[in-house]
Amino acid sequence: MAMPAFEEYEPAVDCGCAGCAGQRRTAAVQPARCPGHRHRATRGAGRALLLVTTAGVVLSCGAAQAAVAAAGSRIPRADTAAGPRPDTPQGPAGPLVGGGLPGTPAPGAPAGTTTRAAVIDRAKKWVAAEVPYDMTAYWSDGYRQDCSGFVSMAWGLGSNEWTGSLASFGTKIARADLQPGDILLFHNLADPGAGSHVTVFGGWTDSTHRHYLAYEQVRPHTRRATTPMAYWTDSSKYVAYRYKGLTGQADGSGTGTEFPGAGRFGPGADNAYVTRLGELLIAQGGRRFYGVGAGPLWTDADRRATQAFQRAQGWRGEEADGTPGPDTWELLLAGTGRKIPAATDAGADGTAGPAFPGRGCFRPGRSDSRIQLLGAQLVKKGYGKHYASGPGPRWTEADRRNVEAFQRAQGWRGSEADGYPGPETWRRLFT
Incomplete structure (x- = not known):
């Protein structure tokens, strides 16, 4: 019995498939045949391998396709690859x-x-x-x-x-x-x-x-x-x-419209982009988060204000982690996002807190149930180490020192961390 033979049909020289295009680029971008390339079956004019027996019987279409697949397994294909590689053939310069x-x-x-x-x-x-x-x-x-x-x-x-x-x-x-x-x-x-x-x-x-x-x-x-x-x-x-021709590179001015990258924000960040973020958040209803206005040093005020803005857009989970991304930045710059709800509507985490009773409630010699409420919240937040026997309704030096520790943890200093709670201290403790 005679051995079967293979007959090859070469593709057209001007084929536009990825493999031919790649080989033409290699050959100084000149049209050329590509004997090592197998075309997609869908191109219609590609090489085909036909197995012909000595009896002159052409094998069935399925057998011919199997022969093509077997040959293709030994020939690298430029237009396909295992896994999610980008199928992006390209033209020459x-x-x-x-x-x-x-x-x-x-x-x-x-x-x-x-x-x-x-x-x-x-x-x-x-x-x-x-x-x-x-x-x-x-x-x-x-x-x-x-x-x-x-x-x-x-x-x-x-x-x-x-x-x-x-x-x-x-x-x-x-x-x-x-x-x-x-x-x-x-x-x-x-x-x-x-x-x-x-x-x-x-x-x-x-x-x-x-x-x-x-x-x-x-x-x-x-x-x-x-x-x-x-x-x-x-x-x-x-x-x-x-x-190489880039001009006006980011110099920290924070005045550009492009998103500077998440690396510009977060703990330790100190640049004009943080200031710009704070200004944009304040304009969108986030004034209550900032004791003394926006500044270049990243603080928990920036994180909470950003998170409040993100949640106002209906985002949750990682989309509302308090770190600005491209979408957050774009909405803030355009001023088209939903504004941060007022403190009377909801806290930063979407839950309402008790109303601030006023600064006069927290003074030496004062006794009030809301002082004990404040102390219990300080303990809950992890700022109760100065209490010897737990918070009570009378204002003491232990209350003041615990409040001061909490305020300093927000990045505040001087009169902003004097140990006497104001509206922002109260809001942060209860939200």
């Missing part, structure tokens, strides 16, 4: 198509300057337009509708780049230094079509820096999504870059 929009650098022109806010604003426009992913199509601004074309657009480059050339327009930075407008880039040198991808960094979404807001071009269209650092797969291979 080239000029803009159609000349671009007014204000876009001319094709081939040196990279111009831009700002972080401009980078994010351009990225948002594609997100809002839901630009479809297509490695061979170009949007109305002249940029190619794939991941590298998207970043070329966001950075305002005068050309369509690809993951193999974008790094030349940036400076490598540490991931810890990432700020909105920077990028995370993975270029697979061994096989550019397999997993290569690039995203625009939009800011940290948690204080641990485990997740960030990514603007990216993926199927089916441009998206803005919380993403694990640095990406779903091949995380260790992504490199952070900052555009």
Whole structure:
């Protein structure tokens, strides 16, 4: 019995699939055959392997597909991969198509300057337009509708780049230094079509820096999504870059519109962004949280005010942890979110507390049931160490020292931590 033979049908030389495109880029972007690549069956014109017997009987369609699958298992495919790798084949470096929009650098022109806010604003426009992913199509601004074309657009480059050339327009930075407008880039040198991808960094979404807001071009269209650092797969291979032509970098002024990142907030933070946050929160009804107004040093007042604002939006759990994220910042800047409810409506945790009885209630020699109520709440909060036998209705030095300890724990000093409760001390104790 004669051995079966295989007959190969070569694909068209101008095939646009990811594998062929990748090989053409390697060969100086010239159309070329790709003998080592197996096309998707859905492309219709791809290579097929037909097993023909000596009796001239063509095997059934199912057997032919099995032969194709067996052959494919030994041939790396650029357009598919195990796991959630981004299916983002891309075109080569080239000029803009159609000349671009007014204000876009001319094709081939040196990279111009831009700002972080401009980078994010351009990225948002594609997100809002839901630009479809297509490695061979170009949007109305002249940029190619794939991941590298998207970043070329966001950075305002005068050309369509690809993951193999974008790094030349940036400076490598540490991931810890990432700020909105920077990028995370993975270029697979061994096989550019397999997993290569690039995203625009939009800011940290948690204080641990485990997740960030990514603007990216993926199927089916441009998206803005919380993403694990640095990406779903091949995380260790992504490199952070900052555009060389960036101007007006964040200098701590806190006056920009872009989210500065969750790392700017939280215990130990001391910068103008914290001041700006406090000012925005006060404008949204959070005045009662601040004893002396907004300041650059992060305090529990900032956390509680932020949490109250987040809960006013209907958020719960991690979405209302008191640390501002991109959505919190955006709502505060626009002034479009729901305002923080008044203290008479609810406390920061959504529950009402007893009304403040007035400063005169807490003075040496005074006796009042609300003094004992205050003492019991201090003990509950962990600030009762100065009581020898428990709080009572008469104001004592132990009450004052316990109140002072609680006030200092809020970051207050001087007259703000004199040991005599005021409205803010009372509210914090009971909410």
